[in-house]
Amino acid sequence: AQTVTQSQPEMSVQEAETVTLSCTYDTSESDYYLFWYKQPPSRQMILVIRQEAYKQQNATENRFSVNFQKAAKSFSLKISDSQLGDAAMYFCAYSYAGKSTFGDGTTLTVKP
Amino acid sequence: EAQVTQNPRYLITVTGKKLTVTCSQNMNHEYMSWYRQDPGLGLRQIYYSMNVEVTDKGDVPEGYKVSRKEKRNFPLILESPSPNQTSLYFCASSLSAGDGPYEQYFGPGTRLTVT
Numbered sequence: 001a002q003t004v005t006q007s008q009p010e011m012s013v014q015e016a017e018t019v020t021l022s023c024t025y026d027t028s029e030s031d032y033y034l035f036w037y038k039q040p041p042s043r044q045m046i047l048v049i050r051q052e053a054y055k056q057q058n059a060t061e062n063r064f065s066v067n068f069q070k071a072a073k074s075f076s077l078k079i080s081d082s083q084l085g086d087a088a089m090y091f092c093a094y095s096y097a098g099k100s101t102f103g104d105g106t107t108l109t110v111k112p
Numbered sequence: 113e114a115q116v117t118q119n120p121r122y123l124i125t126v127t128g129k130k131l132t133v134t135c136s137q138n139m140n141h142e143y144m145s146w147y148r149q150d151p152g153l154g155l156r157q158i159y160y161s162m163n164v165e166v167t168d169k170g171d172v173p174e175g176y177k178v179s180r181k182e183k184r185n186f187p188l189i190l191e192s193p194s195p196n197q198t199s200l201y202f203c204a205s206s207l208s209a210g211d212g213p214y215e216q217y218f219g220p221g222t223r224l225t226v227t
Contacts (some may be wrong), residue, residue: 001171006154033213045155045202045218052213091154098162098209099170100145100216102155 002027004094006103013082014111020067021077021106023092030054032096034068036077039105040088048090051075084110114139116219118203124225125193133188133222135203143209144186145170145216146178148199155202161186162209193226200224 003026013019025034036048051059051068059066063083067076079086087110092103116137125131137144145160147170157170161180175197177189186205190197200223204216 004154009152035213035215043200043221045204045216047215050213050215093155095209095213098143098145098160098168100147100155100157100160101171102147102157104152104154 002094002096002099002101004092004101004103006090006092006106008106009104010107010109012109012111013079015082015084017082018078018080019082019108021079021090021092021108023075023077023103025073025075025092025094025101027073027094027096029096032094034066034075035093035095036064036066036075037091037093037102038086038088039091045091049077079108082110084112086110114217116203116205116217118201118219118222120222121220122223124227126227127194128192131190131193131224133190133201133203133224135186135188135219136184137186137205137217138184139205139207139217140183141205141207141217142183143207143214143216144180144203144205146176146186146188147202147204148172148197149202149221150199158188158201160209193224195226198224198226 146158147155203219206214
């Protein structure tokens with residue numbers, strides 16, 4: 001079974017600074033998809049960024065970017081110019097053929 | 113408005129009393145899935161459906177049933193709920209699964225308490 005590990009239960013960052021959230025996963029597949037979702041206190045799940053495993057280029061969405069290292073099975077999320085609205089729980093997720101596995105989450109605090 | 117709806121949003125029930133949590137999406141999505149979220153454990157997949165009449169087990173299917181008779185609906189059935197099924201449940205849908213990194217759209221969640 002696939003596993004997703006987020007080794008940082010909590011992280012904090014100063015407003016306008018940069019923070020990186022870690023994610024590693026385990027799989028024997030070669031073509032799969034990876035995602036980062038954000039869950040604010042409202043509990044609504046919001047897609048932050050996505051990556052296809054067969055694409056070597058790291059995905060970028062405005063202030064959010066990933067460092068995808070396929071051989072190392074690592075998929076970290078970098079948030080640049082952190083804003084107060086970025087404070088939330090962040091989940092890393094792996095998906096293959098309909099099965100989805102989420103990490104346990106990282107709670108991000110943004111300090112003004 | 114494109115959305116995934118779940119009902120009820122909150123439910124308190126007793127052990128053994130059968131219940132159904134409904135999930136409906138209006139985006140003509142092929143793929144639907146159920147998750148439970150417990151403190152410190154992230155989201156765990158219960159069941160998923162790649163299309164009508166096609167369902168499969170996720171990581172934690174014990175004690176749950178699903179059916180997919182229509183494309184838009186994917187109800188979650190607890191035949192005999194137990195206290196360890198107390199959790200926050202999310203339904204999600206996406207255009208497809210397995211052939212692209214399609215975003216999953218999540219419902220607002222159902223908070224279930226089994227006493």
